Amino acid sequence: MKKRYMIFAVLIILLFTATATGCPADEEPMTQSSFYVMFIDVGQADASLIMCDGRYMLIDGGNTEDSSRIYSVLKDKGVEVLDYVVSTHAHEDHIGGLPAAFNCCQVQTVFSPVTEYDTSTFAKLKNAARAQGKSLVMPKLGQKYSLGSAFFTVFAPLRKDYEEVNDSSIVLKLEYGDTSFLFTGDAERLSEYDMVEAGYDLSADVLKVGHHGSYTSTSYLFLREVMPTYGVISLGKGNEYGHPHDEILSRLNNADVQVLRTDELGDIICHSDGATVRFEGIEPDVRGTPPAGRFVGNKKTGILHHNSCGGLPKENNRLYFCTITDAARAGYIKYCTNCMP
């Protein structure tokens, strides 16, 4: 009987927590599994290693000069088989170091948005794959691919005729339990708008910020759908492009996204227990978990604010919402031009 009372008490506490924040309470964390994402510091380039239950996926591999770095990371981690190697798009800063992965690992599947691209770097990738009897394939949009007990879904590229190679980037959402990561390669505004229009659930805890923090990506419309707690930017110190661009940093800041940069932190490692994500050596920014919903509707004007806005209405004129969608359902479809431009 005692045990039953205890369970009852826990239920009451959970219910109270949910009511107090106005947002759904976290579900029980997953045990038995292990999961991490390593954003490898490859300077002004991109490379992420994902592990779930002993299965591995490598998304991009940095520049050709990063080959030895990619090789040693995979060796250090004891990776022998890569279930997936993803070349998000054919630019050198994403595929240059990928052949090194084929030198130390057996690769099961190689995803690429194109099978032909006229550079020697791309030819090297194709040859490395061919040496293992693999060809480059475009993943199926919307299909779920499993990686241990995690899975990912491919959202883009939605068109074949983008003029900008960056827009051809494979974009995928990786989910482990209730936690999720959105990898966007160098996808720019056009592809972002297409994804929003396609009606995907783009929401994610961690956004791998598009195109190294360039103003060409992370459009407000897109960011509003993703609403990440964390944004990881992969870039090199003092790079020639001026990445990350100030407008993107302030946009992320306005949306309460905690920004983590490889040019400042080196390798960035994120763990997930299926309920929450935790970055090695990083304290969560408390602003990321506001007490009573992230969005505030003004009952008088019908305008929606982010709860970080300097011009929030008086408490008795406020309506709190956890998501933009919740607010829209309640009729709040006009946004404050200061906090949600």
Ligand SMILES: [Zn+2]
């Ligand atoms: Zn690119």
Ligand SMILES: [Zn+2]
């Ligand atoms: Zn790039």
